[in-house]
Amino acid sequence: MFSFTLHFCLLIPILPLLAVAQTNLNISLGSSLQASDDSPPWHSPSGDFAFGFHRLDNQNLFLLAIWFDKIPDKTLVWYANGDNPAPEGSKVDLTLDGRFILNDPQGRNIWEAPIRERANYAAMLDNGNFVLVNNESGYVWESFQLPADTILPTQVLEVGGKLSSRQKESNFSKGRFQLRLRPDGNLVLNTIALPTQYENDPYYVSHTSDRANTMNSGYLVNFSESGYIYVLGRNGNIANLTSGNIVPARDFYYRATLDYDGVFVQYAHPKAPRNGSSVQSWSPVWSVPKDICAEIQDERSKGACGFNSYCIPDSNLRPACQCLPGFSFSDPNNKFNGCNQDSVQKCEPGAAKPEDLYDMRVLPNTFWPFSENYQMLKPFNEDDCSRSCFNDCNCVVAVFADDDICYKKKLPLSNGMENQNRNGKAFIKIPKSDISSGDQYFPESNREKKDQTTLILVLSLLLGGSVFLNFLLVPAISIVFYGSYQKKQKFNRVPSILETNLRSFTYKYSC
Template sequence: MPFFLPWHLLLLKHNRCSQNISRGSSLTPTTNTTWLTRSGLYAFGFYRQGNGYAVGIFLAGIPQKTVVWTANRDDPPVSNNATLLFTGDGLALPTAEGQNYLVKSSGSSSYASMLDSGNFVLYNSGREIVWQSFHHPTDTLLPGQRLLSGNELFSANSEADHSTGIFRLKMQNDGNLVQYPVAAADTSIYAFYSSLTVGQGENVTLNFGADGHLYLLNRNGTNIRNITDGGLPTDEGKLYMIRKRMQFVEWESSKDKCVPKGLCGLNSYCVLIDLEPDCRCLPRFESVNQGNQTSGCERNFVADACKNRNENFTDTMEELESTTWEDISYMSLRLSDKDDCIQGCLADCDCEAVFFDGTNCRKRRLPLRFGRRDKGTSERAFIKVGVPTKPDTDPRIVQPGSKKKGRTDILIIGLSFTALIHFVVDFRDCVVGIYKNERCEW
C-alpha cells in the first residue's frame, strides 16, 4: 500500500468564461450536486468523501475526481440529505442548531461565479469580490494563483482523504519559502526544503504561471527567485481535459524521498529501497498500523526491569547503525568509550536510547522522531530493549514479536503541490513536485 504525503502541480488550460450563481441557489449531494464552469473544466459542489460527502472544487468530466480545494477539510463528511445554501453571508449547511458556514464572506454577497481558472468567487452588489477560494488554498495552487505572505499549503492525507496531512509549505513573512512537518515549529532545524530567500522582506508571494513557471515576487513585483523555468505550452483560448491520470515529474524539491521530516511516524525511520521510501521500526518495536507506515511503531515487549527490578526480565541495548534523528537529548556526557555510554543508559531508568559519536554520549527518552537512514553519519544509536530471562514464570511479560495491547496516541505529521500546485499525497512522491498531466484537446 503506498505511503501518502506531498505536493504536485497539475497544469491545465482554461479560458476566461464564467457563469453566475444567484443568491438563494442550493446544492445537494444527490440532485443538483455542482455548479460548473461555463467550459465544464471545474466544478464546485459535493463529492464523495469516505462514507459521506465533502464540499470542494474539482476537475469535472472525469470518473476519478481530482480535488483542488476543500471547504472545512477536517470536518466529518455530511450525509446525503445535506443542503448547501448560498446566502447573503456566504455558503451554509443548515442544521438544527443553525447555519454551519463553509464559506463566510467579508461583506454581503449578492451572487457567485465558478470561474474557468478554478477560482470560486463571491461578489457584492457593486461587483466587488467579498471572498474567493484563491485566497484560501488548501493543498493546491492553480495557474494564476498566488500563495500570499504568511500563508501555507497543507498536504492531504491521501488521494481519497483530503483532510489535513503531515506536511506544509509556508510562504514566510521573511521572504523564505519553506517546507516543514505539520507539527514542527518554524525553525531551520525542522525545514527540509528552503528557497534560500530569507531577508527579502515582507509580502513576498509564491506565484504559479500558466506555463508551469513557479517563482517568487517581492512587494515591488520584482522576481527574486525562479523555482522552475516553466516552458510548458500556454496556448490561450484552448481547453484541454485530462484523458487519464498519467503524471510525470517536471520538478521536485529533493531527489531523496526520505528527506521530508516526519515521513515515517514515531519510533520509526526512513530507508530508501530502489529509490522509494520505506519505514522501519526501532529494534523490538512493531508498526502501530501495518497499513499505514506514518502511524509509527510501538514496543512489543514490557520494559519494566529497570524500575521494578523484576528478576525475570532484564534490559539490554541493541545497536541501530547509520541513522539520524531529531536531537532533543535530556543529557549529554563527554565520553570516548562506547561501553561507558551504554552502561550509563542501562543504569538510568529515564534513559531509553543513547547516541554516541566517539566523544559525546547523548541520552534520550522515547519517542524518537524524524528518523532516516544516513550512511554519512558516524553517530551510533543504541536502543534499550527488554529481554525476558524466565519467560514462562511471569504472565505480565509479553514475548518479543507479540502485539502489546493498547497504544499511545501519536502525532502524525504531512504535503502536496498541484499545475494545480497540488499536495496530492503519495509516499512515492514525498517532496514538492511539479507534475504535468497528459491532455487531449477538446
C-alpha cells in the same frame, strides 16, 4: 538574490478580476447543492472543473470541494470543511440575501464563506476558482483566497497566505505541514504543533528576503498560467522556483500541492490520452525539499515521521517511515504518526539476568540528533556502548557515533533518520517475546523449584488418596490451576521505563 530568467510577461501578477475573461455560467441566488451522489455539481464553462460534494471513501460523509472533472481520478484542488465533513443530506445554499452557507441535515452550520458584502451571484471559473460576485464591487469571496493544500495556475499567495497539508491521503483534516509566505519575503515550509498552530523552524526557505533592501524581498507568490511558480519582489524582480521541464500548458493540467508527507510538489497531467493509453496519472515536475528526512532540523519538532520512528528517503526522495525494533505504528493507516512500544518491562537489580529478559537489535547509520540524552559516555567503543545500554535498566536506545561517544537516549525519540553519509549505529533493547510480565521477577532457578514443588504436591495427593477422593481432587485442582492462570494473565504490567529515566543533564551532542 532574484533571477531575471523568466519571460517579461511573468512580471505582471494575475489580477483576480482579469480571470473572468470568459463566458461564465452564473449561479443565481437561491441555488443549492445537496450532499448526495445524485446531486450534480456546478461546472466551469470548459467543464475542466466542478464544484460540489465529494464523498469520502466508504463513508456517508462529504467534502464541499472543487476538483478536476475531466480526468478519471477527479483530483481535489480545494475543500472547505476538511476538519468537519458534512453528513449525507447536508446542503450548501447561495441564499437570497447573498450569503453562502453549508448546513447539516438538522440545519446546523458547518461552514460559511466569509464574504465582505452581499453577493449577487456565484460562478465556477475555468481556472479552478469559485467566486462570489457583487455587481458593483466584484469578487466578495473566492476559493483562491482560502486555499487548502493546492494552488493552481493564475493563483497567487500574498504575504500571510498559506497551504496546509492533509493528515493522510484519505483524511482531509489539517495536517502538521505548512507552506507560507512570511512577512520577510521568504516562502517557507515548516511543521506545526497540532492541535495548536505553533510554527516550528522552517525545513525549506526560498531565500527571497533581503534585509538590506526590503524592495528586493518577495511579497507575492505567483503560479503563472504557463506553469512556472515564482516569488515576485517589490521592485519587480522575480525568483523562479520551478525546476525541470515545463511542458505546454495547453496540453497539460498543472497543480502544486503540499502533500501529506510534507513535500511541496508541482504536478502535470495530460489533458488527453497520450501514446494510445487511456490510463493517465499525475507526474511530478519538481519538488522541495530534496530530502525531507535530512532537512527537518528542529529540536521542537517530531520530524518527518513522528515519535519513536526513523525516516528513510525512497527512490524519489520521499519520506518512508519505519518503527524501531520492538515498536509498532500508533496508527497502522498513518505511518507518519509515530510508533509505540509493543511491550514495556522493567528490570530490577538482583532479579533475572538481562540476557534472560532482553535482546539487542542494531540499526546502522540511524540517528536522532535532536532527541535528549540522559547520559553521554566518552571515550567508548561500540561494544562498550551496546553493553552499557544492555545492562542499564533505564536504557532502551543508545547511539554510537563520532568514533568514541555513546549517547543514551530518552524516550520518546524525535527527528529520526537514516543517514548513509554518516557512520554510526543505534542499539535498541527489546524484551524477549517468551518472557511474561509476571515471571520476570523470579530468577529461573526459583521458578523451576516452585513449579517442581507444586507438581510433587499434586502427585502426592493423587497417589495417596482414595479413588473417591481422586475424583473430587482432580476437578478441584483443575479449578485452582485455571484460576491461577487467569490471575497471571491479568497481572498488570509494571510502570513504563519512561518513568524511570535518570535525572536529565545537558550536553553538546550531534546524533
